Amino acid sequence: MSAIDDIRLQVMWNRLISVVEEQATTLVRTAFSTSVREAGDLSAGVFDPSGRMLAQAVTGTPGHVNTMAEAVGNFMAEIPTDEMHEGDTYVTNDPWLGTGHLHDITMVSPSFLDGVLVGFFACTAHVVDVGGRGFGADGKSVYEEGIQIPIMRFIDRGTVNRDLVRILRQNVREPNQVVGDFYSLAACNEVGHRRLVAMMREIGLATLDGLTDFIFARTRAAMAERIRALPRGAWSNALMTDGYDAPIPLAVRITIGAERIHVDFDGSAPVSRWGINVPIIYSKAYASYALKCVVAPDIPNNAASLSFFTVSSPPNILNAARPAPVSLRHVLGHLVPDLVLGALAKALPGQVLAEGAASLWNIHLSLRPVAGGEGRRAEVLMFNSGGMGARPGLDGLSATAFPSGVHTMPIEATEQTGPVVIWRKELRPDSGGDGAWRGGLGQIIEIAAEDGHDFDFSAMFDRIDNPAHGRDGGGDGAPGGVHLDDGTRMRGKGWQHVPAGRRLILTVPGGGGFGDPAGRDPAAREDDRRKGYVTGESA
Structure with a gap:
């Protein structure tokens, strides 16, 4: 040719x-x-x-x-x-x-x-x-x-x-x-x-x-060259998630060979009775993505590049068979990259970003007029993102949907779909983990129904009890939280009710830091303080 x-x-x-x-x-x-x-x-x-x-x-x-x-x-x-x-x-x-x-x-x-x-x-x-x-x-x-x-x-x-x-x-x-x-x-x-x-x-x-x-x-030629440059061996990692009503462990072992990388999820929790299970097709998708982000981010994603990654798992929460409930498969599925990257960081020390919020903080609202009132019903879906983990040489991105990659939904567009008001949506100070490179910030979001309405909401949140860990000495990101404006604490998953006149407040988690905090550039710390990213003792 x-x-x-x-x-x-x-x-x-x-x-x-x-x-x-x-x-x-x-x-x-x-x-x-x-x-x-x-x-x-x-x-x-x-x-x-x-x-x-x-x-x-x-x-x-x-x-x-x-x-x-x-x-x-x-x-x-x-x-x-x-x-x-x-x-x-x-x-x-x-x-x-x-x-x-x-x-x-x-x-x-x-x-x-x-x-x-x-x-x-x-x-x-x-x-x-x-x-x-x-x-x-x-x-x-x-x-x-x-x-x-x-x-x-x-x-x-x-x-x-x-x-x-x-x-x-x-x-x-x-x-x-x-x-x-x-x-x-x-x-x-x-x-x-x-x-x-x-x-x-x-x-x-x-x-x-x-x-x-x-x-x-x-x-294939480009991918084969990248795989050959990697160290040979096997590395494991474990990650604890919030689960539905009890913590759920995830486990992985990656094996880097001469021609491919294999991922195995043996050791992860059994299939859950709740709808947080993940079919293997989705676990494979995000495991492959995590590997490609580090090994070959610049090589096109197609059947040839994906063929270098293989995934296996016994039946468990990351390989749930029909008829397991799987509606929120994205919550644990979005944590699969952090799980895999944690193992890869042991093979490639100093080259892999810290853990982040990972899971989207999606919320589905079912709004309706209060009993006997007039108004409209609506189903409203809103996507929200926490902080990304800090990267070697770069701070984590704030309020960014990694690994899913979806865009932030403008509140103006959300409010047009139903009788909902977003009273506040702003970066969350002090939520990024400290380090030579700071973790990305989460958000604070305040949601209410219009006057004369109340709503049920489906919580789909994680990293409330298990925040994002830092890497190579970096600090953990801030955990998330869900509560009403009167202080009532809400659950991280499941359908719940918000009475008329009350506001729902989401504190979305931040990403972990990377590297020893003592190594952070003083000018970067001053910039964080000036912008309000960190306050008080954190500054």
Whole structure:
């Protein structure tokens, strides 16, 4: 292959990335749910005819992208390629075949050029409601957590499955939002298909085979070089989480070999009776992401790069089988990177960031008028982030969604979705762990219903009893907390009630510090004090 051929293929690879970026942008711009439209809780990608991910959109979360990379193969196992047609789109929210819980809708669409299957487009988004108990940890099985959609046709040769739409409308609290998001997901894949076909016609490609070989060959070579540079051996780590009503330990052992890294979650807690369990597809997604952040952050994320990471686990809370409740699989799933990075830090001392808040502090609000009053009901989902752990040579980012990568939801957008008022949303002083490099700050958030309303809320919080630990001598981040404005302490997980006139206050945890605090630059300490990041003795 000549240098000109290489350049041409690289340009085509870049074009493919722009295709999936437009695919994701379509979903963001047309979505009904604020979690998609404002926070980017989604993924989009293009796959070859064998179901291998070629490219992903930058917009999206590792939990969605990396599970979607495996999910397309599950779709193909259920619907053979000889039964696929132009204009089809398939759908599921199966937690074990999709992305880990029922609230995520995954759609896959075959892409045909002149009657020949040339690839697939897939996308995932979190919808506001799937019925059942609602978004929370209180279910005892997946059957209580909402409607389950097996892998099936949402669009058959251009015709929407109206029966599925009718079933959806009868099973969810926000039918217009949910059905609207279904159509947005389908449109997202359709835009990707149109752009891909236009690109192939312009360039004169009949298939993506040559480009696929180029992408995977370059990726494999780069990944193999990174793996060879790592130390060989096995390292373990343990991490304690708050659990639902009792602490829950997580454990990991990583083994670095000559050609791959293996992750094993043996030793983690048994499957929980509450909806905080994690299907293995989601645990694998975040374990792979954690490894890639340290080993190969600059190498494209596709089937070739992901193939260097393998994950195993006996049945336990990080490998929960059906019908375990899994609604809040993200809470422990978002702690998997800290768990894995803690082991990797032993193999690569001084190179791995400290623990952070990790788990998103999502809150689902079910608002309604008080008895006998007038007003509107609404289901409102709000995403909040704590502090990121300090990094070698850099302070931790404040109020940042690592590892999930979702955006902060503007309070103006949240308040438009229901009778809710966000009275306060600000950085939390003194919440970042001390160190040569300071941990990121958490937040203080104060929430109330509009006059004449009260609300129930689903708490989905962790690191209240088990704060983020510092690394290499750095201090721990501040733990989180949940209480009412009258001082009443609330639980970290589960559905709870806030009476009319009361305010709910969230103190979101901070990230751990990195390195000996004695080594912090005095100018950095003064800057922290001046900005109000630290106060009093902490300064």
